[in-house]
Amino acid sequence: MVAIKRVIDPYVKVRVKNDGSGVETNNVKMAMNPFCEIAVEEAVRLKEAGTVEEVVVVSVGETSCQEQLRTALALGADRAIHIEAETGLEPLTVAKVLQSVMEKEQPGLVLMGKQSIDSDNNQVAQMLSALTGRPQGTFASNVTIDGDTVTVTREVDGGLESLQLMLPAIISTDLRLNEPRYASLPNIMKAKKKPMEQLTLADFSVDASRRQEVLNVAPPPERQGGVRVASVSELVDKLKNEAKVI
Amino acid sequence: MATLIIAEHNNLSLSPDTLKTINAAMALSSSVSVLVAGDNCRSVADEVSKVAGVEQVLLANNTVYEHQLAENLSALVVEVAGQQYSHILAPATTFGKNLMPRVAALLDVGQLSDVIQIKSEDTVIRPVYAGNALAEVRSNDPIKVITIRSAAFDLAEIQPEQSAPVSELDIVIANDMAQFVSRQAVESERPELAAARVVVSGGRGLGNSDSFALVEKLADKLGGAIGASRAAVDAGFVSNDLQVGQTGKIVAPELYIAVGISGAIQHLAGMKDSKVIVAINNDPDAPIFQIADYGLVGDLFELLP
Numbered sequence: 130m131v132a133i134k135r136v137i138d139p140y141v142k143v144r145v146k147n148d149g150s151g152v153e154t155n156n157v158k159m160a161m162n163p164f165c166e167i168a169v170e171e172a173v174r175l176k177e178a179g180t181v182e183e184v185v186v187v188s189v190g191e192t193s194c195q196e197q198l199r200t201a202l203a204l205g206a207d208r209a210i211h212i213e214a215e216t217g218l219e220p221l222t223v224a225k226v227l228q229s230v231m232e233k234e235q236p237g238l239v240l241m242g243k244q245s246i247d248s249d250n251n252q253v254a255q256m257l258s259a260l261t262g263r264p265q266g267t268f269a270s271n272v273t274i275d276g277d278t279v280t281v282t283r284e285v286d287g288g289l290e291s292l293q294l295m296l297p298a299i300i301s302t303d304l305r306l307n308e309p310r311y312a313s314l315p316n317i318m319k320a321k322k323k324p325m326e327q328l329t330l331a332d333f334s335v336d337a338s339r340r341q342e343v344l345n346v347a348p349p350p351e352r353q354g355g356v357r358v359a360s361v362s363e364l365v366d367k368l369k370n371e372a373k374v375i
Numbered sequence: 376m377a378t379l380i381i382a383e384h385n386n387l388s389l390s391p392d393t394l395k396t397i398n399a400a401m402a403l404s405s406s407v408s409v410l411v412a413g414d415n416c417r418s419v420a421d422e423v424s425k426v427a428g429v430e431q432v433l434l435a436n437n438t439v440y441e442h443q444l445a446e447n448l449s450a451l452v453v454e455v456a457g458q459q460y461s462h463i464l465a466p467a468t469t470f471g472k473n474l475m476p477r478v479a480a481l482l483d484v485g486q487l488s489d490v491i492q493i494k495s496e497d498t499v500i501r502p503v504y505a506g507n508a509l510a511e512v513r514s515n516d517p518i519k520v521i522t523i524r525s526a527a528f529d530l531a532e533i534q535p536e537q538s539a540p541v542s543e544l545d546i547v548i549a550n551d552m553a554q555f556v557s558r559q560a561v562e563s564e565r566p567e568l569a570a571a572r573v574v575v576s577g578g579r580g581l582g583n584s585d586s587f588a589l590v591e592k593l594a595d596k597l598g599g600a601i602g603a604s605r606a607a608v609d610a611g612f613v614s615n616d617l618q619v620g621q622t623g624k625i626v627a628p629e630l631y632i633a634v635g636i637s638g639a640i641q642h643l644a645g646m647k648d649s650k651v652i653v654a655i656n657n658d659p660d661a662p663i664f665q666i667a668d669y670g671l672v673g674d675l676f677e678l679l680p
Contacts, residue, residue, distance in 0.1 A: 294553045
């Protein structure tokens with residue numbers, strides 16, 4: 130099972146709305162969260178290697194999420210589950226919905242991105258692991274399944290760490306796990322015929338009440354434009370005498 | 376109400392990120408306890424007891440906590456937290472990011488990630504969209520679980536004459552679902568990236584890993600740490616734990632020198648709070664120049680040596 134999210138395209142420079150309510154998402158290019166693409170790719174590779182039988186992609190969000198689910202199907206996932214809900218659900222709510230999906234689907238492994246590049250929370254995988262009482266392998270840069278365990282190499286501050294987890298486990302992907310493929314046109318066409326189950330938040334007995342309120346969203350303070358220096362000696366002089374940092 | 380801070384350490388010494396988290400907690404009007412969980416980590420508890428502002432140290436010293444894995448450590452934190460703590464904090468390092476959401480979910484509360492400012496008991500400021508927007512968020516949860524971006528806070532002081540009481544806990548929770556296999560640390564004599572006063576970073580412009588020696592030489596001369604852009608890491612010039620950016624480390628040194636780095640949004644997210652930014656690039660239109668205090672246009676291979 131792979132959980133994916135629709136976000137603003139990572140190469141778009143976001144604009145904060147003037148009323149402080151959030152960032153502008155109208156008429157902005159959307160895409161699959163880059164960490165989620167890596168999770169889909171890893172699942173498809175595990176299937177191609179014969180370790181995994183079926184890849185199910187799940188997304189919780191507005192109807193437009195189905196575009197990203199179709200993309201995942203074109204990349205090699207077998208079927209999709211879309212859970213209709215408003216955008217911007219809190220990570221704990223998403224984790225609870227995914228917990229219910231796990232109970233129904235009984236996946237041997239759950240893959241998802243380590244963080245979404247809009248809210249930058251880095252929470253859902255860990256929360257899902259807690260709710261299901263399963264082990265977690267966060268920030269994975271290598272995943273090897275061996276019988277009923279999985280060995281995960283994690284990117285941690287100061288280097289790498291390897292853990293052996295009992296399956297089913299929840300793994301969140303780091304950027305260096307793999308390089309996602311592009312969907313070919315024939316695969317995009319085939320993806321249109323793959324099954325997509327449509328559910329709504331109401332189908333789950335999940336408490337979706339908000340615990341956090343966003344009071345204001347503001348642009349970060351702007352840095353003042355700097356100066357161009359002509360030579361190394363001028364730079365060193367400025368750093369020594371003006372900025373006093375060396 | 377009281378605050379519980381989960382200490383990050385390597386069983387020998389406390390991480391500087393924990394000192395910054397303790398300092399961040401001073402914005403909350405409550406007493407501060409620090410939980411030190413590990414194996415043979417008495418020295419860490421003693422170290423914590425001398426940190427300004429710490430009132431109590433809780434020590435869970437057992438082999439089951441040796442590698443501080445999230446599965447049993449989260450259960451320990453929840454058991455310790457009970458009803459007594461209104462705030463639970465940890466640094467937003469890979470340690471804190473791994474552990475804290477698990478703690479939050481077990482307590483059935485949300486989490487506030489990577490907080491850069493604590494405005495009040497329930498309201499914080501945190502960056503979103505790779506630091507391109509700052510969100511002011513109020514949590515209505517009974518317990519606030521928070522990770523602290525260390526680059527945004529100063530170190531708490533060490534007071535050698537202080538000695539907060541250390542109480543030993545005898546809660547032993549085994550972890551039968553996850554097992555530590557190995558750890559590969561990157562050896563370096565340079566200061567740690569996240570805590571360094573000076574950071575010299577190299578990007579794709581360096582061309583190959585041999586040229587990275589130029590960056591290393593400059594860093595050594597300035598007593599600084601070395602960093603890298605994602606392009607430099609992906610191209611294999613340096614190991615990934617040196618990556619600065621949204622997906623790597625977030626730094627805010629006094630001086631940041633970007634060499635051969637164009638300044639993509641994801642990279643800027645990791646360094647734009649540095650006090651002074653110097654850019655050295657042969658492309659006068661590189662976005663890095665828009666945020667650099669001092670820019671030098673030219674060939675880095677001529678300028679660096």
